[in-house]
Amino acid sequence: MLRVNVVGAGKVAQTLMLLFQKSDRIRVQSVYSRSPESADGAVGLAGVGQAVTRLSDMEPADLWLLTVPDDQITAAAEALVDSGAEPSVVIHCSGFFSSQALAPLAQAGWQVASCHPVLSFADPQTARDQFTGTYCAVEGDAAAVALISDLIVQVGGQPFPVSADKKALYHAAAVFSNNFAVVLQAIAAEAWSEAGVPDVVAAALGDKLLTGAAANVARLGPVAALTGPAARGDQDVLTRQGAEVSAWHPEAGEVYRAMSHLAGRLKASGKTLPDDD
The missing domain is CATH 1.10.1040.20 (ProC-like, C-terminal domain)
Structure with missing residues (x-):
């Protein structure tokens, strides 16, 4: 069972949580957002996970998803380091920034990667229904890329490699x-x-x-x-x-x-x- 934590509870997070809800091999654990209402809403929509109000309250996990806005990725990475969370695998979902945006976590011993699904997330439930066959650009540390690629395949996506230095x-x-x-x-x-x-x-x-x-x-x-x-x-x-x-x-x-x-x-x-x- 793959234990997953989610930081950031917007539409991308909600879509992924809805996808994970269908798998008996994935367990969504802690869900955190700067807005407690957003975390509660994501958990309620997907029917998985437990909303928490502090990063330090999140459980140990095999995979952490930083599904925050692009301009908040590095700050969220720094906050996760400061929370004292046990190093694991962490990915973000930006199409523009590479996994290097997670440098604070990499320096703290985490395995980092990025995974960008090429799909519109305007409506999470629609995005979930359209996800099968979606191409997902992945790059980063080998172990993190392998883990997220396997996860994407499990929920019906198609991972493909992209050069980190050409992400933009x-x-x-x-x-x-x-x-x-x-x-x-x-x-x-x-x-x-x-x-x-x-x-x-x-x-x-x-x-x-x-x-x-x-x-x-x-x-x-x-x-x-x-x-x-x-x-x-x-x-x-x-x-x-x-x-x-x-x-x-x-x-x-x-x-x-x-x-x-x-x-x-x-x-x-x-x-x-x-x-x-």
């Missing part, structure tokens, strides 16, 4: 793939509106094009999936269209020119990065 770039890739795609859809919707396209039609167009693009990228890869004037090398259209976009929305015009340039390079060389020479 890894997270930026997720921003490009997800968050910026949403921003581009908003620009497209606003442009269609400016062009007189009815809102209901614009929504349908955005859905059809985005769904089709995602399917083509998944099936063919980015190079083969790319279409449009940049892929065709139609410079006259790119120049005139870029000017039209800039006149309407200067910032979107900058995005249009940059994306067109990268799209042309992708089609020509198979990558967006410039050649080394």
Whole structure:
């Protein structure tokens, strides 16, 4: 039986606790949050664990989860050291920070790692239901990585390695793939509106094009999936269209020119990065 303690009782913690509740090989023990109400709420939602009001009240455990906001990870690590807790394995779930954010614990003899599930945690119960097959980026000390990887597999996830010194770039890739795609859809919707396209039609167009693009990228890869004037090398259209976009929305015009340039390079060389020479 793997004994797990949880520090931080937000949506990530709640999701993991809901997942652990289904396993007879995992036992959630102490749950701590700076807000006692949050700890109580997480325990009540998941039906596992015992809320405590002080770090020093937490039981010894095989695994500690520091599911606190990114800017609180190192402070939480320092507080855990100060609490006198027995050294064990500890992980955080930040997509941006590496396991080095847990340096105070590593220096105190703990095995440290990070584990970032690539999933939206907007609603813990929905996230639990969607977790099967979720990819989880892991890095850190070998023993800690092995333990958290086994745990992720137990609850249906798929761990994969990421370089600790490139963690910020890894997270930026997720921003490009997800968050910026949403921003581009908003620009497209606003442009269609400016062009007189009815809102209901614009929504349908955005859905059809985005769904089709995602399917083509998944099936063919980015190079083969790319279409449009940049892929065709139609410079006259790119120049005139870029000017039209800039006149309407200067910032979107900058995005249009940059994306067109990268799209042309992708089609020509198979990558967006410039050649080394």
